[in-house]
Amino acid sequence: MNIHEYQAKRLFSRFGVPVPQGDVAAAPAQARAIAERLGGRVVVKAQVLTGGRGKAGGVKLAATPDEAEARARDILGMDIRGHTVRQVLVDPAVAIASEVYLGIVLDRGQRRSVVMASREGGVDIEEVAATNPGAIKRVTVDPLIGLQPFQARQLAFGIGLAGAQAAEFGDIATRLYQAYQSLEATLVEVNPLVVVADGSLLAVDGKVNLDDNALFRQPEIEALRDPGEETEAERMARAAELSYVDLDGSIGCMVNGAGLAMATMDVIKLCGGSPANFLDIGGGAQAEKVEAAMRIILSDRRVRSVLVNIFGGITRGDEVARGILAALRNVATDVPFVVRIVGTNAADARAILADANLPTAPTLFEAAQMAVAAAGASA
Amino acid sequence: MSIYVDRQTRLLVQGITGREGAFHTRHMVSYGTPVVAGVTPGKAGESVHGVPVYNTVRDAVDATGADASVIYVPARATADAILEAADAGITLIVTITEGVPVHDMLKVTNYLSDHGATMIGPNCPGLITPGQAKVGIIPGHIVRPGPVGLVSRSGTLTYEVLWALTDRGIGQSTAVGIGGDPVQGTKFVDVLARFQADPATDLIVLIGEIGGTDEESAAVYIQAHITKPVVGFIAGQTAPPGKRMGHAGAIISGGTGTAAEKIAAFRAAGVEVARHPDEIAEIVARKIGC
Numbered sequence: 001m002n003i004h005e006y007q008a009k010r011l012f013s014r015f016g017v018p019v020p021q022g023d024v025a026a027a028p029a030q031a032r033a034i035a036e037r038l039g040g041r042v043v044v045k046a047q048v049l050t051g052g053r054g055k056a057g058g059v060k061l062a063a064t065p066d067e068a069e070a071r072a073r074d075i076l077g078m079d080i081r082g083h084t085v086r087q088v089l090v091d092p093a094v095a096i097a098s099e100v101y102l103g104i105v106l107d108r109g110q111r112r113s114v115v116m117a118s119r120e121g122g123v124d125i126e127e128v129a130a131t132n133p134g135a136i137k138r139v140t141v142d143p144l145i146g147l148q149p150f151q152a153r154q155l156a157f158g159i160g161l162a163g164a165q166a167a168e169f170g171d172i173a174t175r176l177y178q179a180y181q182s183l184e185a186t187l188v189e190v191n192p193l194v195v196v197a198d199g200s201l202l203a204v205d206g207k208v209n210l211d212d213n214a215l216f217r218q219p220e221i222e223a224l225r226d227p228g229e230e231t232e233a234e235r236m237a238r239a240a241e242l243s244y245v246d247l248d249g250s251i252g253c254m255v256n257g258a259g260l261a262m263a264t265m266d267v268i269k270l271c272g273g274s275p276a277n278f279l280d281i282g283g284g285a286q287a288e289k290v291e292a293a294m295r296i297i298l299s300d301r302r303v304r305s306v307l308v309n310i311f312g313g314i315t316r317g318d319e320v321a322r323g324i325l326a327a328l329r330n331v332a333t334d335v336p337f338v339v340r341i342v343g344t345n346a347a348d349a350r351a352i353l354a355d356a357n358l359p360t361a362p363t364l365f366e367a368a369q370m371a372v373a374a375a376g377a378s379a
Numbered sequence: 380m381s382i383y384v385d386r387q388t389r390l391l392v393q394g395i396t397g398r399e400g401a402f403h404t405r406h407m408v409s410y411g412t413p414v415v416a417g418v419t420p421g422k423a424g425e426s427v428h429g430v431p432v433y434n435t436v437r438d439a440v441d442a443t444g445a446d447a448s449v450i451y452v453p454a455r456a457t458a459d460a461i462l463e464a465a466d467a468g469i470t471l472i473v474t475i476t477e478g479v480p481v482h483d484m485l486k487v488t489n490y491l492s493d494h495g496a497t498m499i500g501p502n503c504p505g506l507i508t509p510g511q512a513k514v515g516i517i518p519g520h521i522v523r524p525g526p527v528g529l530v531s532r533s534g535t536l537t538y539e540v541l542w543a544l545t546d547r548g549i550g551q552s553t554a555v556g557i558g559g560d561p562v563q564g565t566k567f568v569d570v571l572a573r574f575q576a577d578p579a580t581d582l583i584v585l586i587g588e589i590g591g592t593d594e595e596s597a598a599v600y601i602q603a604h605i606t607k608p609v610v611g612f613i614a615g616q617t618a619p620p621g622k623r624m625g626h627a628g629a630i631i632s633g634g635t636g637t638a639a640e641k642i643a644a645f646r647a648a649g650v651e652v653a654r655h656p657d658e659i660a661e662i663v664a665r666k667i668g669c
Contacts, residue, residue, distance in 0.1 A: 106562070261625060342542060363657050
């Protein structure tokens, strides 16, 4: 799960990381009120769960409360990479002496977390890694003992900080690691961490990715979820405990298992079609999940055909076939379905489907070809 | 000869009285796996499909000499269950549970590396050595004994390929599902090393997916250490960046972890890469001449 910048900075603040004292607004008049309260120049920033806000015109300076209101009016409702801006953050503008980068990320290969710092802040860290890798300093953290003070010092001196600033950076890195660990994040990032003209450090931007698997014991985090960032289909899928991702194509997919679901999408593409979604109904292919999945797929108006691909393992293929037919009876639709069931009792399953006039195929490749043809025919 | 498990394995089931634990215990027992004990705290003295239940892993090991464990406990109790097994001297721990917090796995895998236990999973289907032992949830009737070693990050995609092989009369030495989470106890290279050393394995099938760099590490290892033929497949060639494809580990982030990179790494290491799952069994059949 991802959260907004203003939410990330509020969380950081709770762990003692210094952040600007701005506030969030959903209407231009609110933005004006915040600017009045802050006094002086402010920055108005679109709050959307995607990068590239600055380039898209979603971050603007304002010298007066009037200007803050006008900039908020410009930005609210803007579309940034398919995300509609519904909130802006109004922060005091700061006098920037220099910008650095500080981030903590899960390193899957090492099975550890890595704290990264760079003297090139305010730019995309992947870009720095590609163009000037020497600018990035890294330390690897043993999860059983956490980030050690000497490691924080290595980073601070490594990016060229000195004196009180190095000490302050080390303190912020330690606090950010505490946030990363307590919130069970997979990524926390401060980019840029600004060296202000008066010499102090300030986290003017914040990014946090959280582990969905840990949300059961992070109730405060779950409450930060922004329902406006979800599509209706994604919301329905979450309620039905189905794993669903909305895509751009015209062929709906319903598959049991994530790996098989991805492979099914790939085969559709290989056959000249385009998948409308990723949807994993989980093991067993239970009847109520099949029905919920059908409703979700058919709620997408772009869907021209549906490919159901189920491996019948411990749940037998004939049971799965009967479940699909029952669900189809409950969900009236004229979108053509192609159903492929393989594994245990697959021949029985095919006979049951054939009796119900549902097209089926023995191989995934043939089933995908049929679904692609059906999508073309019904377009 | 086999890798990880055989007829001499003495298997313990943690979470044996739960719905999943009891269901899969029945299938493991009927497959002929030597399941010697189960553990559910507070349920000592009960029995599940003829398997005696103990309160603690320590009690179960003392009473039965169990040396391997399979875990079906809920996600919130999984880290504790793994540590309990390692503390009692279990050397092979197979964690089926999905939805385990990644920070739990960071602590557990780092702890285990100092305690001599091998962990497979979490969020995996387990492993099966056809005709000898089944540890986990891979359906027993879709496999048969033979020369192909299979290792995969997926569940049903693994079954799909096992079934296609078996359907063509091609058997398997061992099939291992290492799981779809970002932090895993066992990686591709660990299983590849075992297949290379296993005289029962003539050819290796490796099924990867998008996310992380485990496939790239496997390619480097294959180039340097594997003399047996390897057939590869990568799921998620059409997945967009930034979207998690079901598995917590299957996400393209920061421009890395793409299928294209992984396929290129496989090809550079001499691995023949199938374009779609149906093709895997075709390539294997051609390579072993049947």
